[in-house]
Amino acid sequence: MSANQDGTNLLEVRSLTKIFGTLTACDHIDLDIARGEIHALLGENGAGKSTLVKMLFGSLEPNSGEIFWNGQAVRISNPGAAKKLGIGMVFQHFSLFEALTAAENIALSLDDGSPISSIAAKARALSFSYGLPLDPESLVGDLSVGERQRIEIIRCLLQTPQLIILDEPTSVLTPQEADKLFETLERLRSEGKSILYISHRLEEVKRICDRATVLRHGKVVGHCNPREETASSLARMMVGNEVQAVVRAPVEGIDKAPPLLEIRNLNRKPATPFSIPLKGINLNVRAGEVIGIAGVAGNGQGEFFESVSGEVLQQNAASVRIRGKDAGGLSITGRRLLGAAFVPEERLGHGAAPRMKLSENLLLSRHATDGKAFVGSGGMVKSGAIQAASQRIIEAMDVRKSAPDPEAAALSGGNLQKFIVGRELDRRPSVMVVNQPTWGVDAGAAAHIRQALIELSRSGSAVLVISQDLDELFEISDAIAVMHNGELSKPMPIAEATFEKVGLLMGGAEPGHAEHSLETA
């Protein structure tokens, strides 16, 4: 099966099992990674990918099974041991201090007392040789997400690993940045390093991976060569049946529909040294349409979301109008009462309180809009009603969980996202604003969420989706606008939009002048 010279794989996993209570997260997993290959690990949320990777990186200990490294049985009891063997990992969510420089962040993780200057020099040399441009002296807070990821990758490469584990690396990158990353990965492969690549993006798996292992419900359901598969056959293996393609019928006469969400010359000064000012944003979202906002992370999307949702109020009440009423001075509760619903980017700690039950998290965003149904006289919470409503959402969105009413933090990211989106859809809001609807959500669940957003719009609501996933925006949007450095371009009707045009705007071509910048490019 392996094609390397001495016949042993770099890493072999035999019958690895991890049990949490009644849930078998990993059930007798077998996995071989050869030297110099990019190996994809595919699976839905909750399929056991993270658990498997955590066992390989030593953050979790398996209940049974064996791991062979270079043919030797090893026990990886902590991340330090993994690093010693030569296993490095780049996490999906970065662990960097914004107020420190790139080099200082790297020094923190090396923990070997070498001076910052020598670390910076090594980092600079590595970044140069792998084509990952990075200034080690720059403050992390000033860097884009793509650059922050480079710090993580360089930090990992400095430990000279033989195996590099990448968890959803492209979910935060522009198409152009992703291409750069793929070049680096191919370069590492040509040097004989192995890469375990976790992704939901089947197209990129087909593009760069040599082999793939597919997990479903904690079991290996197959090994394959992704280049010989189609995206839909890979998805079928992951989900167990055909992923429903998202259907988006074009809508007629949308120009005549009334705008339900209007944003007029919205400005916002930066609240912290690390936040982006918003500059003169204008946008209409009409009944029946989905507008997508593309952009590289950290270009003001979070600030924009806070301003639209009412977590931050506006000076000028007319700068945000919901269903024809000035809402700029209204709190998030006031805006919800006008018929708007919001789904923030962060699930834990923003969209949901981690240590509270799902039913309580239902109350979180709906205590005012559904005041009569959920809160009785004298402010008593009707726990029966919120339980029933959360069960209704759990069924409608197919939320998978381990207990009848678990804490939000006990759900996998995708399942929690389904619940949070479902919580708002259940209200049939007339304006829905979603930031990163399917970040880190598996293909099946993502399709479900996207379809639900389209259906909401077709039933007469205005839907605004902020996303870094261009595939997603092209799948669901009727028009796409691009946010760059706190400014928003004019929405481009989907019929005219292409990846190239949008990608250029994301990279900073002047907003509102897509055609023009194409000519000069």
Place this chain on the structure above:
Amino acid sequence: MMRLELVKRPQRSMLFSALSPFIAFALTIIAGAVMFALLGVNPLTAFNIYFIEPISQVWQLHELAIKATPLILIAVGLSVCYKANIWNIGAEGQFILGGIAGSMIPVLFPQFEGPLVLPLMLLLGMVGGAAYAAIPALLKTRFGTNEILTSLMLVYVAQLFLDWLVRGPWRDPQGHGFPQTIQFNDSAVLPELMPDAGRANWGFVFALIAAVLVWILMSRMLKGFEVRVLGSSPRAGRFAGFGLNRMVFFAFLLSGALAGLAGISEVSGAIGQLQPVISPGYGFTAIIVAFLGRLNPLGIVAAGLVLALTYLGGEAVQSALGISDKVARVFQGMLLFFVLGCDTLIHYRIRLVGLALTRPEGAAKREAAPKLKEAR
């Protein structure tokens, strides 16, 4: 060689959430035994005098209720603050101000008698405590000051203010120069529950009612939900539309009012006049009560009785064995120390690591790396 290691639990353990106070209590007893032995007293004798004898007769149970009343009232209010992640450390000052405000009626209008006197005093006590608690709330919401420091420092202001009052303007002219106010008239004294059996007064009933009401507030009402959300994840609370500043005032005013009620109940019930010192540190001990009771008002009732016993026991060992009554403070301190320590077990489990499985050098140190703040 064996080594202890803490492993994070995926969910908080309900079992240890309930057991932790009991383990802490057991550890306190063990440490206390060592302390008594070092003092040259047989620990069994000492424990008998400290924990058993003070509650072996009915009138002593009444004394226990008297000591527990302010602890429970204050701690119930503090539990709301702490659940909201707001750190009111100044309940002692709010207690004193409540006592002073409520005493205005019997001290300034000694001729005013009748059934209206007590309700007015209790109301004034609550208003006084709440108003005093509003100061750190205002400073926090307006200027972003740290409420731990401001509320704590205001305790000393309150203590000195009371001291000045009873030595100066409010001193009893017929009191032979003693620094105290006149004795309250009969209608200004909180009646005893069962005068034949012991001294316990209606304050204890107030404490129980407050505990039940706050329990309902926290576990059944939207306001309690708001407190818990803002305390555990402020950003999610803001997303829910709950205002943090409003919550700061709500928590401070509620806990201040309950501390004030405790203060006036103590002054009009147990003492009957104002003195330079009206509290042996109830406002601080109540912090221990709140945590020992798991910030749950019903648990606080039990914890309040336990801590009240440490006061009685301290007095008992002083008179019987000649040991300083500061031993009560030692017990209270140990109890808080062990309770906070044992709370680790709610989120972590202990694992014994044997020699065969020891890790490479410095492994534990490296494990800290993934705990870095997630900055994205």
